[in-house]
Amino acid sequence: MRWIAAVFLGLAAPAVAGDVAASAPTKLSVTVYRSPERQSGSFNLNNLGGFALVTETRTVHLPAGESRLRFEGVVGGIVPESAIVTGLPRGVIEKNRDAALLSPSALMQRAIGTEVTLVRTDKKSGKIVRMPAKMRSASDDGVVFETPEGVEALRCDGLPETFSYARVPAGLSSKPTLSVLTRSPTAITATVTLSYIAEGFDWGADYTATINPDGKTLNLGGWITLANGNGESLPQAQTQIVAGRLNRSRVDPDPNILNQPHVAARCWPMGNTGHVNATSDPLPPVRIELVRPYQMALQGYGFAPPPPPPAPMAMRAANAMDIMVTATKKAEQLGDLKLYRIPATTIAARQTKQSRLIDTQAVPFTQVYLVDIDANGGDDTEKASILLRTKNTLANKLGLPLPAGKVAVFEPGARGPAFVGEVKSRDFANDEEIEWRFGDAFNVTAKHVTTDYVAGAPEFAQLAPGLRAVAHKGSTIATVTFTNANGAPVYAELRLRLDADEHIKAADAPMGMKDGRPIFRLTVPANGTAAIHYVVE
Amino acid sequence: MNRAVIRALLAGAGCVAATHVCAEPGTSITIYANNQALVQDTRLIDFTGGRQRIEFKGVSAQIRPETVSLTAPDLNIIEQNFDYDLLSPAKMMEKAVGHTVTLVRTVPGTGVEKREQAEVLATNGGVVLRIGDHVEVLRDDGMPVRVIFDKVPDNLRASPTLSVTVDAKAGQREAALRYLTPGLGWRADYVALFDEGTNKIDVQGWVTLTNNSGTSYDKAETVLVAGNPNIIGQYNQGNDSEGMTDAGTESGTRARLGDYYLYPLPERTTIANQQTKQVSFLDVHGAPAKHGYEFRLGWMQTIEQPVSAASVYQFSNASKGGLGDQLPAGIVRFYLRDKTGAPQFIGEHGIGNTPMGSQLAISTGDAFDVKVKSTVENRERIGGHFDYNWKTAMRYTLTNALPKPVTVTLVQDGLWGDTKIESESQKSTHRSADSAAWEVVVPANGTTDVTATFDSKY
Numbered sequence: 001m002r003w004i005a006a007v008f009l010g011l012a013a014p015a016v017a018g019d020v021a022a023s024a025p026t027k028l029s030v031t032v033y034r035s036p037e038r039q040s041g042s043f044n045l046n047n048l049g050g051f052a053l054v055t056e057t058r059t060v061h062l063p064a065g066e067s068r069l070r071f072e073g074v075v076g077g078i079v080p081e082s083a084i085v086t087g088l089p090r091g092v093i094e095k096n097r098d099a100a101l102l103s104p105s106a107l108m109q110r111a112i113g114t115e116v117t118l119v120r121t122d123k124k125s126g127k128i129v130r131m132p133a134k135m136r137s138a139s140d141d142g143v144v145f146e147t148p149e150g151v152e153a154l155r156c157d158g159l160p161e162t163f164s165y166a167r168v169p170a171g172l173s174s175k176p177t178l179s180v181l182t183r184s185p186t187a188i189t190a191t192v193t194l195s196y197i198a199e200g201f202d203w204g205a206d207y208t209a210t211i212n213p214d215g216k217t218l219n220l221g222g223w224i225t226l227a228n229g230n231g232e233s234l235p236q237a238q239t240q241i242v243a244g245r246l247n248r249s250r251v252d253p254d255p256n257i258l259n260q261p262h263v264a265a266r267c268w269p270m271g272n273t274g275h276v277n278a279t280s281d282p283l284p285p286v287r288i289e290l291v292r293p294y295q296m297a298l299q300g301y302g303f304a305p306p307p308p309p310p311a312p313m314a315m316r317a318a319n320a321m322d323i324m325v326t327a328t329k330k331a332e333q334l335g336d337l338k339l340y341r342i343p344a345t346t347i348a349a350r351q352t353k354q355s356r357l358i359d360t361q362a363v364p365f366t367q368v369y370l371v372d373i374d375a376n377g378g379d380d381t382e383k384a385s386i387l388l389r390t391k392n393t394l395a396n397k398l399g400l401p402l403p404a405g406k407v408a409v410f411e412p413g414a415r416g417p418a419f420v421g422e423v424k425s426r427d428f429a430n431d432e433e434i435e436w437r438f439g440d441a442f443n444v445t446a447k448h449v450t451t452d453y454v455a456g457a458p459e460f461a462q463l464a465p466g467l468r469a470v471a472h473k474g475s476t477i478a479t480v481t482f483t484n485a486n487g488a489p490v491y492a493e494l495r496l497r498l499d500a501d502e503h504i505k506a507a508d509a510p511m512g513m514k515d516g517r518p519i520f521r522l523t524v525p526a527n528g529t530a531a532i533h534y535v536v537e
Numbered sequence: 538m539n540r541a542v543i544r545a546l547l548a549g550a551g552c553v554a555a556t557h558v559c560a561e562p563g564t565s566i567t568i569y570a571n572n573q574a575l576v577q578d579t580r581l582i583d584f585t586g587g588r589q590r591i592e593f594k595g596v597s598a599q600i601r602p603e604t605v606s607l608t609a610p611d612l613n614i615i616e617q618n619f620d621y622d623l624l625s626p627a628k629m630m631e632k633a634v635g636h637t638v639t640l641v642r643t644v645p646g647t648g649v650e651k652r653e654q655a656e657v658l659a660t661n662g663g664v665v666l667r668i669g670d671h672v673e674v675l676r677d678d679g680m681p682v683r684v685i686f687d688k689v690p691d692n693l694r695a696s697p698t699l700s701v702t703v704d705a706k707a708g709q710r711e712a713a714l715r716y717l718t719p720g721l722g723w724r725a726d727y728v729a730l731f732d733e734g735t736n737k738i739d740v741q742g743w744v745t746l747t748n749n750s751g752t753s754y755d756k757a758e759t760v761l762v763a764g765n766p767n768i769i770g771q772y773n774q775g776n777d778s779e780g781m782t783d784a785g786t787e788s789g790t791r792a793r794l795g796d797y798y799l800y801p802l803p804e805r806t807t808i809a810n811q812q813t814k815q816v817s818f819l820d821v822h823g824a825p826a827k828h829g830y831e832f833r834l835g836w837m838q839t840i841e842q843p844v845s846a847a848s849v850y851q852f853s854n855a856s857k858g859g860l861g862d863q864l865p866a867g868i869v870r871f872y873l874r875d876k877t878g879a880p881q882f883i884g885e886h887g888i889g890n891t892p893m894g895s896q897l898a899i900s901t902g903d904a905f906d907v908k909v910k911s912t913v914e915n916r917e918r919i920g921g922h923f924d925y926n927w928k929t930a931m932r933y934t935l936t937n938a939l940p941k942p943v944t945v946t947l948v949q950d951g952l953w954g955d956t957k958i959e960s961e962s963q964k965s966t967h968r969s970a971d972s973a974a975w976e977v978v979v980p981a982n983g984t985t986d987v988t989a990t991f992d993s994k995y
Contacts, residue, residue, distance in 0.1 A: 029879065031881055031882070033882070036902070053881060053882040055879065080813050081726045081743070081745045081813065081815060081868075082726070082870060083815075084728055091817075092817070093803075093804070093816075094802075094806060094814055094815060094816045095743075095814070095815040095816075096809075096812055096813065096814050096815075097812065097813040097814075098809060098811065098812050099811040099812070099813070100809065100810060100811040100812070112695045112696075113695070122643075122648055124645070124646070124648055125648060127648075136624060136689055136695060137623065137624035137625065137693075137694075137695040138695075139623065139625065139695075141623065141625035141626075141627065141628075142625040142626040142627065143626070144624050144625065144626060144629060144689070146689070149639075149685055150639060150685035150686055150687055150688075151629065151685065151686040151687070151688060151689055152683060152684065152685055152686070153626030153629065153684070154626075156626055156684065157641075157681050157682055157683040157684065158676065158679070158680065158681030158682065159643070159681045159683065171753070171809055195880070197870075197882060240875075240881070242881065243905065244845075244902065244903060244904075244905040245845070245902050245903040246882075246883060246884035246885075246901060246902035246903075247884045247885060247886050247900060247901055247902045248884075248885060249868045249885050249886060249887045251868070254747070254813070255720075255747065255749040256747060256748075256749050256811040256812065256813060259749050259811070266625065266626060266627065267626045267627070268626050268627045268629070268630035268631075268660060268664055268675075269627065269630075269660055269661070269662050269663050269664060270663060270664075270676065271662035271663030272663050272674050272676065272677040272679075273674055273677055332875060332876050333939075334873055334875055334881055334883065335731075335733070335828075335848065335873045335883045335901070336848040336883075336901075336902070336903070336904035336905055336906065336907070337883060337902070337905055338905055339875055339881065401905060401906075401938075426842070427845075427903075427905055429905055429906045429908060429936070429938035430906070430938035430982070431936070431938055431982065432843065432908075432936070432938075500913055500916040500929075501916050501917060501918060501927075503915075515839070515841040515842075515910070515912070516839040516841065516911075516912030516913060516914070516932075517839070517841070
């Protein structure tokens, strides 16, 4: 009998698991990740494609026996299947996420077959009439109910009428609720940790490259800009951001979130003689919206959450960008990613926040006027693009990971630094060459002319008796003339695109190779020209 | 003895494994991964004797009526009906054509109610009524008019309803209703915590089941089936071999159903409508794992800007030196501890249904510090203009910004079978005729170049 008693103890409670709410988080940590889709540039505040790992420490008081432990106030973008709960003495029997939400539609649908109170108000006198009714059907096609007088349809009579309900039906909650079922041999107080992935976050790096008056060095500053597009704030959260691209798996949007019930007070056809084409073109049945259709962030990768309700401008006004200043941050290695720590801070709902990533002075760089053309094209004039080139090394006052984002370039002007262009920047590892192509030149152009074509020796092939084919191997001779309308000489580069089986046979300037392509490096004199002639075979 | 105890003992005695022959009253559900479930609903029914119509309430709102079967001792099925003409105001009015309804008009100003009988003549675009000796259009003047119907027509219902007409011997006994329904599905979710110091991995597996069938199932005995029975007109998920590099050949001890594996939930559970439920099925600590890098080039091509190698974690689900279980299709999420010891997410990847004993290689994302650049250094035609081969000289530049050496598996794809490697800077291996692979060691904060010359038809 003893073992049966033991089993009995273990299972006595299950019928009705006590409902226990975990405390609000006593400690919060949030790690923000960039959208895996975005390799450079900034995030779109209305469509945040990144995500976060949220870790909450909460206190729970569990009675002896089985409890349903509810976690309230989790971030709306939670991916419920990613939730991990640790710290429960006997572990977790099951985790549940209930998405049956309390809404006008759910209230009506759950009332089908039960008694409700019909409430009618006389428009003239304001007199309210209450009458017992039984809900017979409630759907997108309308609402039918029964009273002692007979069967009627809701809001088809032109009278103000509605229902009143005795209570909220069991199982409907105000928000999608995460809960775990657990058992405890005795009443205890435990500290549990809940961590989960949540959509609706993102971050990017925003750099400013300010060219010094010497024209040879620049000052590089950078911000980490992170955003929380969720409706929940994360108070005093230990905050990290992770640089690099992670894989996410595409998951279909959760049908439990999407398939919320929808009830509308539709009626029978309401066409009348005022509608000229009532028979041939019947008006659709009158539809009175009872509910604002429930909307929620789509879960899962590939489906960025829908825009947050407030317009971005309003949002910016309400939550002026939160800025914290510190010195250049040190990156921690996290597997093959980089992790940065931001001092504990409150990340408010629908807020962007900035923290200093880098501040470095006098980074040597080269300004290049680049012309990048097809070696065989011809007879056109192109503007050179302007790029900044440096190498991510300690000697250059850099030598640290530079996470993806955007770079705004400033040049010294008569009234202080002037904005001259911006460019998307990918993830740069230590020691990589950095090229930021930030604008088109006004004063530097290149004219590309094919001057001659020389056919080589013909080759013959006998395809069939009496059918002979002939082919020529040829060479293209071309000239590229750079012009410089600046009052100072400029450094320029010409990069040529070739087909795989072509090569530069001859040129009147020294040719190099860069990134697998021919390159000519030249200086164009002040208010002058410089030309390169080459032969492609 | 307590009824719950008896139930628990019965469940422990093997009722769970053979769920659809388990005759215990209540619900048992077998859920397949492709959004399909077999529900067996066992109820006590009072048979009146002879012909009788039984309506089943609380069945799945998405029931596939053609799959329904009802079984009980001494019972003959006469017919099964599935009525899906749903009750709505428009349907009520339509069915009232030719019948009489009551109109209640409220006189404006006085609020006095005036009742009269009306016959519904038509509902085409608007409702036409005969009241006494004249014909009217309902609410043509926009004034309030209540329409009261005597009753709800018999065959209009709030939700689709299954009814079975039977011929049975009188008496109370159990009957089992069995049907298939979509709206219940599941997949697996894995949490993998990798320890860089020891090259070990902790893996937890959870089954995640989702119920949007429109109905809640109370205290259901639940079994999940890994494997995908064909469903006409439906794409089967998990049939690919994602994540698996070598398929295993071990059987293990898990219960099976034909070619599929069974994951019974340990206890009866209530599966509420619109609920996502997770139950643990796998918890392995300290399985050996390996971290590495892979870079795959689709064709002999130049990549001007360096591209990150994939960060790959390899492990096995063999009984020895592995996770020791079949892995149903799902998503594996990888975590690593940061400097403070807090687990941080480092990427996720889907896996297909993976037999026991398989080797898995799961890419979590890009390596920030390990990159590859490739250059076509030379490409020339060998032979005449009309009968020639291509000779392609490739250079692969691998860079490592980490303070430790790494090994990258560099794969050149797109070799189309007839390609020969004329020369190479280090020995390649060939997984298939279409690709060559080099295991490239890149020193700490260093660069390694690999060169190879291919002789190919294209």
